Amino acid sequence: MRVAVIGAGQLGRMLALSGYPLGVQCAFYDRSADTPGGQVGPITTGEFDDLPRLAAFAQGADVVTFDWENVPLASLAALARRVPVYPQPAALAVAQDRLLEKTLFRDLGVPTAPFAPVDLRQDLEAAVARIGTPGILKTRRFGYDGKGQAHIRSRAGLDAAWAALGGEPLIYEGFVRFSREASLLAARGRRGELACYPLSLNVHRGGILAETRAPLRHAALQALAERHLRAVARHFGYVGVLAIEFFVVGGRLIANEMAPRVHNSGHWTIEGAVTSQFENHLRAILGLPLGATAARGHAAMVNFIGRLPDVRRALAVPGLHLHDYGKREARPGRKLGHATIVLPTASARDRALARLRRLA
Amino acid sequence: MRVAVIGAGQLGRMLALSGYPLGVQCAFYDRSADTPGGQVGPITTGEFDDLPRLAAFAQGADVVTFDWENVPLASLAALARRVPVYPQPAALAVAQDRLLEKTLFRDLGVPTAPFAPVDLRQDLEAAVARIGTPGILKTRRFGYDGKGQAHIRSRAGLDAAWAALGGEPLIYEGFVRFSREASLLAARGRRGELACYPLSLNVHRGGILAETRAPLRHAALQALAERHLRAVARHFGYVGVLAIEFFVVGGRLIANEMAPRVHNSGHWTIEGAVTSQFENHLRAILGLPLGATAARGHAAMVNFIGRLPDVRRALAVPGLHLHDYGKREARPGRKLGHATIVLPTASARDRALARLRRLA
Numbered sequence: 001m002r003v004a005v006i007g008a009g010q011l012g013r014m015l016a017l018s019g020y021p022l023g024v025q026c027a028f029y030d031r032s033a034d035t036p037g038g039q040v041g042p043i044t045t046g047e048f049d050d051l052p053r054l055a056a057f058a059q060g061a062d063v064v065t066f067d068w069e070n071v072p073l074a075s076l077a078a079l080a081r082r083v084p085v086y087p088q089p090a091a092l093a094v095a096q097d098r099l100l101e102k103t104l105f106r107d108l109g110v111p112t113a114p115f116a117p118v119d120l121r122q123d124l125e126a127a128v129a130r131i132g133t134p135g136i137l138k139t140r141r142f143g144y145d146g147k148g149q150a151h152i153r154s155r156a157g158l159d160a161a162w163a164a165l166g167g168e169p170l171i172y173e174g175f176v177r178f179s180r181e182a183s184l185l186a187a188r189g190r191r192g193e194l195a196c197y198p199l200s201l202n203v204h205r206g207g208i209l210a211e212t213r214a215p216l217r218h219a220a221l222q223a224l225a226e227r228h229l230r231a232v233a234r235h236f237g238y239v240g241v242l243a244i245e246f247f248v249v250g251g252r253l254i255a256n257e258m259a260p261r262v263h264n265s266g267h268w269t270i271e272g273a274v275t276s277q278f279e280n281h282l283r284a285i286l287g288l289p290l291g292a293t294a295a296r297g298h299a300a301m302v303n304f305i306g307r308l309p310d311v312r313r314a315l316a317v318p319g320l321h322l323h324d325y326g327k328r329e330a331r332p333g334r335k336l337g338h339a340t341i342v343l344p345t346a347s348a349r350d351r352a353l354a355r356l357r358r359l360a
Numbered sequence: 361m362r363v364a365v366i367g368a369g370q371l372g373r374m375l376a377l378s379g380y381p382l383g384v385q386c387a388f389y390d391r392s393a394d395t396p397g398g399q400v401g402p403i404t405t406g407e408f409d410d411l412p413r414l415a416a417f418a419q420g421a422d423v424v425t426f427d428w429e430n431v432p433l434a435s436l437a438a439l440a441r442r443v444p445v446y447p448q449p450a451a452l453a454v455a456q457d458r459l460l461e462k463t464l465f466r467d468l469g470v471p472t473a474p475f476a477p478v479d480l481r482q483d484l485e486a487a488v489a490r491i492g493t494p495g496i497l498k499t500r501r502f503g504y505d506g507k508g509q510a511h512i513r514s515r516a517g518l519d520a521a522w523a524a525l526g527g528e529p530l531i532y533e534g535f536v537r538f539s540r541e542a543s544l545l546a547a548r549g550r551r552g553e554l555a556c557y558p559l560s561l562n563v564h565r566g567g568i569l570a571e572t573r574a575p576l577r578h579a580a581l582q583a584l585a586e587r588h589l590r591a592v593a594r595h596f597g598y599v600g601v602l603a604i605e606f607f608v609v610g611g612r613l614i615a616n617e618m619a620p621r622v623h624n625s626g627h628w629t630i631e632g633a634v635t636s637q638f639e640n641h642l643r644a645i646l647g648l649p650l651g652a653t654a655a656r657g658h659a660a661m662v663n664f665i666g667r668l669p670d671v672r673r674a675l676a677v678p679g680l681h682l683h684d685y686g687k688r689e690a691r692p693g694r695k696l697g698h699a700t701i702v703l704p705t706a707s708a709r710d711r712a713l714a715r716l717r718r719l720a
Contacts, residue, residue: 001671013380020377020400023671023684040380040400261527263551274679289676296656296702311361311383316649319634324383337383342634342656 001286002027004061004083005066006048006075008037010325010335011262011278014270015067016041021255023284029057037067051078058083063285065240067261069095070142086285087240092262094236098140098257105255105301109230111124112255113247118170121162123199127172128155134175137161139168149207151175176254182216183265184225185243187280187290188233195280196226197273202245202265208333209264210360211302213346213353214272215295223252232258241266241281245322264303264335270342271321272299272342297342298349304337306330309359314339317355361646362387364421366408366435368397370576370685370695371622371638375427384646389417396472396685397427400421411438418443423645425600427621429455430502434633441664446645447600451620452657454596458500458617463501465615468591473607473614478530481522487532488515491672494535497521499528509567511535536614538607542576543625544585545603547640547650548593555640555650556586562605562625568693569624569663570720573630573713575655584613592618601641624663624695631681632659632702657702658709664697666690669719674699677715685705 001025005012008028013036016026028035028043037043046053049072058064063087066076069092076089094100105112116127118137128135133155139148150161152172181204186196198215199222216222229244243263246253266277273284275291283290307330314322317339324337339356343349363385365372368388374397376386388395388403397403406413409432418424424435424445429452436449439592454460465472476487478497488495493515499508510521541564546556558575559582576582589604603623606613626637635643635651643650667690674682684697703709703719
C-alpha cells in the first residue's frame with residue numbers, strides 16, 4: 001500500500017513511521033527534501049501548485065493525503081480526479097477559512113464564539129458594536145500557531161488591530177472566557193464508522209500548543225464533543241482523522257477550530273492510546289478497519305518549541321518517550337519535537353508533567 | 361546520532377524505526393538493498409568480508425552494531441579498531457559457536473544440558489555413551505531456527521544423524537525434558553547499568569519461535585534468570601541488548617542459548633513494555649540512559665512464518681498491532697511479520713492469543 005502525502009513536516013514523519021509496520025509506504029511531496037518526512041521516506045520536491053509534478057508524484061498511490069493545511073485546494077481537486085484524496089478537499093476548504101468554519105459549526109448546531117466577517121474598516125466597527133469587546137480580529141486564512149491575530153481589548157484598540165491586519169479577509173470573534181481548552185480527535189472510515197479518542201486537555205502559550213493531558217475523563221463533555229464532531233464529520237462524509245478544538249465554559253463546549261488531519265493535541269496517542277492517531281489516519285484513508293482508541297493509562301505531552309532539550313537529560317526521565325522531528329534549524333516558535341509520558345494514575349502523570357515542563 | 365547496522369533484516373528495520381524519534385539515524389549494510397532495513401533507512405550493499413567497503417560504510421558513525429549473528433568476526437574486529445562496536449565482537453564469537461557458548465555458561469555457573477564436542481564419529485559414540493539418549497546433534501556454527509540439528513532418539517539413530525551432519529564441527533547435547541521455554545532480555549549500558557525485562561514464555565514450532573507471552577510473573581524464576589544473565593553480561597563487559605533462552609525444568613532454569621542482539625522473543629516489548637528492546641539497544645550502545653523495562657499489561661506475540669495474514673482480517677482484531685517486515689518473497693520457514701496484542705489481564709490476553717493463532 002502506498003500513500004502519497006502532500007507536505008513532509010513532523011505530522012507526515014509520524015504518519016510514515018506508523019505506516020511501515022502496517023506495510024504502508026508513505027511518499028512525500030514538499031518544497032525541500034531535507035524535511036522531517038523526507039528523512040524517513042521517499043520525497044519528491046516541487047511547488048504545491050505544480051500540477052503536472054503533483055500528478056506524477058501521486059501516480060500509483062492508493063490514496064493521497066496531506067500533513068499541512070495550506071495545500072492549494074486547486075491542487076488537491078486536480079489530484080482527486082485521479083486518486084482518492086482523503087480527508088476530502090471540501091473539508092480542507094472549510095478548515096482553511098475561519099469564516100466558513102465558524103459558519104458551518106453554527107449551521108450544524110455546534111456552539112461557537114459570536115463572530116462576524118470583516119472586509120472593510122466599517123465592518124469591524126459594526127462587528128465590535130454588535131459583539132462587543134474583548135474580541136480577536138483574525139485573518140480568515142493562513143493563520144496557525146497564533147499568527148494573523150490581533151486582540152482587541154476595547155474600542156480604543158480598533159486602530160492598531162486594523163493597522164496590523166486590515167486589507168485581508170478577516171473575521172472578528174468575541175472573546176470566550178474559558179476555563180479549559182479541550183480537543184477531540186476521531187478517525188472516520190470509508191464506510192462511515194467513527195472511532196473517537198478520549199478528550200484531551202490542552203494548554204497553549206503564545207498561541208502555540210504547549211502541553212496536552214489525556215484522557216479527560218468527563219462522560220458528559222465526551223458525549224457532547226462526540227456529538228459535535230460526528231455532525232461535522234457526517235456533513236463531509238469525512239474520511240481520516242479529524243480534530244476539533246473546544247473551549248470548555250462551565251459544562252458547555254464552544255468549538256474554536258477544526259483540523260482535517262492528525263493534530264498536535266493527539267500526539268499523546270502514540271504511547272497513550274491502543275492505536276495512535278497516525279495509524280488510525282492511515283487505516284481510515286486506506287479503507288482498513290479502524291484500531292481501538294481507548295487510553296492506556298494517563299498521558300502528558302509537552303511540545304519542544306524553539307529548542308530541543310539535551311537528549312541525555314530528557315531520556316533520564318523515567319518512562320519518557322522522546323520525539324525529535326529531525327529539523328535541522330531551530331527557530332523561535334518552531335516545533336522541534338515533543339515528549340510523552342504515560343503513567344497508571346492521573347496524579348502520577350501530573351507530577352511527571354512538572355518534570356517534563358522543566359525540559360521544555 | 362548515527363548508528364551503522366551490519367545486516368538489514370527485520371531486527372534492523374525495527375531498530376531504525378525506534379531510532380527516528382530519538383534523533384538516531386540507522387544506516388544499513390547488507391548484500392542486497394531491497395531488505396526490511398533498506399526500506400526504512402539508507403543502505404550500502406556489499407559482501408560481509410569486504411573490509412574496505414565496510415570501513416567506508418562505518419565512517420562517521422557513532423557506533424557499529426549488527427542485526428545478524430553470522431557477521432564475520434574478522435569484519436567486526438577490523439571495524440572495532442576505528443569505531444566502537446557494540447555488542448562486543450567477543451560476545452558474538454561465543455554466540456556463534458554452541459560449544460564456546462555452553463562452555464561459558466558452565467564456567468559461569470549457569471546450568472546447561474549435558475554436552476560434548478563432536479568432531480569425529482568416535483566422539484559421537486563417546487558422547488552418547490556418556491550423556492545417553494535422547495539427545496540432539498547440532499552444528500557448532502551457523503545454526504538458527506532449528507537448522508543444522510538432528511535428534512538422536514536412541515543409539516540406532518547415530519548413523520542417520522552422522523550422515524546428515526558429520527564432517528562439520530558439532531556438539532552433542534542431552535535432551536532436556538522441559539515444561540516451558542522462557543527468555544530473558546536485558547539492556548546493559550556503557551557504565552554497566554543493567555535493565556532487565558520481565559521473563560517471557562515462548563513456544564517454538566519446528567525449531568522456530570511461534571509465539572511469546574509476557575510478562576511471566578514468577579519472582580523466583582525472574583531473579584534466577586537475572587542472576588544468570590548478569591553473570592554472562594559482566595563477563596563480556598557487555599553493551600546492548602542481550603537475550604538468553606532458558607528451558608524451565610521444575611523451579612530451575614537450563615540455559616539453551618544466548619543472542620547478543622535484540623531478539624524475536626522481545627518483540628512484545630514494542631507495545632507491551634514502557635521502552636522497547638529496540639529503543640533500549642540504541643540507548644545502550646549510544647551511551648544514553650536506559651529506558652524503563654516494566655511491562656504495560658499482558659502481551660502476546662505471534663510470528664507470521666511463511667505467509668502474512670490478510671491485512672484487513674488482521675487489523676479487524678481489536679487492539680492488534682501488526683508488524684509487516686516488508687519482505688517481498690514469502691518462503692516456508694521465513695519470518696515475514698508478527699502481531700502483538702496487549703490486554704489488562706493475563707486471561708484476556710490468553711483469549712486474544714487464540715484469535716491471533718488463527719491468523720498465523
